[in-house]
Amino acid sequence: MANPSLLILAGDGIGPEVMAEVKKIIGWMGAKRGVTFDVTEDLVGGCAYDKHGVPLHDDTMAKAQEVDAVLLGAVGGPQYDNLDFSVKPERGLLRLRKEMDLFSNLRPAQCFDALADFSSLKKDVVAGLDIVIVRELTSGVYFGEPRGIFTEGNERVGINTQRYTESEIARVARSAFELARKRGNKVCSMEKANVMESGILWRDVVQEIHDKEYPDVALSHMYADNGAMQLVRWPKQFDVIVTDNLFGDVLSDCAAMLTGSLGMLPSASLGAPMANGRPKALYEPVHGSAPDIAGTGKANPIACILSFAMALRYSFDMGEDATRVEKAVEKVLADGLRTADLMGPEGGTPISTAAMGDAIVAAL
Amino acid sequence: MANPSLLILAGDGIGPEVMAEVKKIIGWMGAKRGVTFDVTEDLVGGCAYDKHGVPLHDDTMAKAQEVDAVLLGAVGGPQYDNLDFSVKPERGLLRLRKEMDLFSNLRPAQCFDALADFSSLKKDVVAGLDIVIVRELTSGVYFGEPRGIFTEGNERVGINTQRYTESEIARVARSAFELARKRGNKVCSMEKANVMESGILWRDVVQEIHDKEYPDVALSHMYADNGAMQLVRWPKQFDVIVTDNLFGDVLSDCAAMLTGSLGMLPSASLGAPMANGRPKALYEPVHGSAPDIAGTGKANPIACILSFAMALRYSFDMGEDATRVEKAVEKVLADGLRTADLMGPEGGTPISTAAMGDAIVAAL
Numbered sequence A, B: 001m002a003n004p005s006l007l008i009l010a011g012d013g014i015g016p017e018v019m020a021e022v023k024k025i026i027g028w029m030g031a032k033r034g035v036t037f038d039v040t041e042d043l044v045g046g047c048a049y050d051k052h053g054v055p056l057h058d059d060t061m062a063k064a065q066e067v068d069a070v071l072l073g074a075v076g077g078p079q080y081d082n083l084d085f086s087v088k089p090e091r092g093l094l095r096l097r098k099e100m101d102l103f104s105n106l107r108p109a110q111c112f113d114a115l116a117d118f119s120s121l122k123k124d125v126v127a128g129l130d131i132v133i134v135r136e137l138t139s140g141v142y143f144g145e146p147r148g149i150f151t152e153g154n155e156r157v158g159i160n161t162q163r164y165t166e167s168e169i170a171r172v173a174r175s176a177f178e179l180a181r182k183r184g185n186k187v188c189s190m191e192k193a194n195v196m197e198s199g200i201l202w203r204d205v206v207q208e209i210h211d212k213e214y215p216d217v218a219l220s221h222m223y224a225d226n227g228a229m230q231l232v233r234w235p236k237q238f239d240v241i242v243t244d245n246l247f248g249d250v251l252s253d254c255a256a257m258l259t260g261s262l263g264m265l266p267s268a269s270l271g272a273p274m275a276n277g278r279p280k281a282l283y284e285p286v287h288g289s290a291p292d293i294a295g296t297g298k299a300n301p302i303a304c305i306l307s308f309a310m311a312l313r314y315s316f317d318m319g320e321d322a323t324r325v326e327k328a329v330e331k332v333l334a335d336g337l338r339t340a341d342l343m344g345p346e347g348g349t350p351i352s353t354a355a356m357g358d359a360i361v362a363a364l
């Protein structure tokens, strides 16, 4: 059988630095676990714009469609802030999500024991927190038409369209229910059905899929504003949350920050199965490109490394190796090793991005 | 001069109970401060539906347009969950907002000293917190057309439209800048300009109004997902936040919960000045109708009482009396008086809704 293939798009800012540490883990997989990945590297975001005038070249898009999994670092930076909307770094990422049809974005919000003090929330509220937000990633107001800035009378009007079809809702609901079955068997669906018709359809379809196909999973519904409140009040009430693209964007960032482990959180974006049975997939850290610390050795590579662990689990059925990587991360944290973002009042041993990667490989 | 006029719409759930305590304050204003309000009462929400088959009768709407200020309790309850979208309790509230053109919704998120321990956040993160979210309330995806559930091919599609005109953005921006000038002189505007064209227009217009009319106010822009993160991480970095209807809904609930004082938070929804110079105005607590505790004497009337204090300040130019009410609230809290929602590990004297209202009047 052919080697599993990876496309690495390190991107901008701290992207290349954190991705360098992932490559060490990939190297370890080859040397110690006998799994050799065919790795291709390419550009996305601002660096792609600098070279090609677009944030994602067609050739890169084509490659992404062929590989077993894409690993992405981060995109964006202040030097690109004034670019036209159509070529902003973000458009590269959005194109990947849309054309690969990665409809199910898994965003775990997990509080690492060693870091529970790090949260702005009280320790008992977040210690042991382990929830996943399943965000719809290919539709909604991110992609709906009509969209744009138009002139009406003598003024401008900004328009975007929130749009969901039944089948778009159904497939992301299924992926949330499937995930819940492997976890706490509980799904909470969030929308604004009290205000938006697209929210009514969302609620109806999620309920239908539940009743027909997943009656064993506990399902509840919550308005998204209340969802934000409940996440802050007592996040442990949740297991899996399923929500649309825009609410998912805001709520998952809120949930990520609760954990105090922002530099630690991975994500997986999954699509339909390919011919070889593997899902189309892209893995990326939840954090951004952090241009302010790029090049200083302060970046935390753990989120990107744990994203690779998610790739092992979801794309390559190597759950054991994934767990091994996760345990190695826990070990270095328990040993007190800390990148700059993790240095709190209690101290720890400050180390660089590269040293963190090395320590994790050593712990493996 | 005619007496100032009030329309009281107590609504559903705990609405009537908390409003009963506001009436005591109104009584005190007459007896001790010589200000007699002409008070009319009417129905909104589920109770209006029960009587009239609509959540807001046209006569009530007409009255709301005539009075100096509307005081609203809360709307909604589980018995109305299956009503048709067009007659749900929420539609009554949304109709008031839209037809009175209440474009500027001020939602203070304030942490009361006596309650700082109540937050799920660490005390130093929230103690002394005092920010205001200015939410656009008459446009955006709440009201944009087209909207509805349609059939396309053999499936349903849910559609809503996010729509903002330049003038809609400009007027709410102005109200945020005006407010900031009376406070910390700092405004942060939140949108998703990296993904939505309506967000680009929002950012541009806010910046233009700033540069032309309020160059003295410090203005920053933030993506709404990062906004949610920053609210959780370090909310004290903000003074005034201005954002659209939907982000405002989610972010203000998130901010409210940070304070640990949900039962304490008032809101004001303001429109353009009327012939008498007073703005169109509606005041309501941030909390909902809490049907689970309705009728048990457990509701906290403070949010509704402080909403009346906002009415004194913003509609009637009685800032001194407003402050007096606010100080009375602080005093009863400092004295350890607590409604059920405020009973924490540290104890306090548990009292009923009515006893809380009496204590505040006594403190006045």
Ligand SMILES: CC(C)[C@H](C(=O)O)[C@@H](O)C(=O)O
Pocket (backbone or CB within 6 Å): A090, A093, A094, A249, B194, B195, B225
């Ligand atoms: C970079 C941006 C386009 C993106 C989004 O809004 O989806 C980011 O915030 C995310 O959550 O992955």
Ligand SMILES: CC(C)[C@H](C(=O)O)[C@@H](O)C(=O)O
Pocket (backbone or CB within 6 Å): A194, A195, A225, B090, B093, B094, B249
């Ligand atoms: C009741 C509901 C329609 C309303 C809203 O979504 O605006 C509420 O959540 C609010 O924030 O006032």
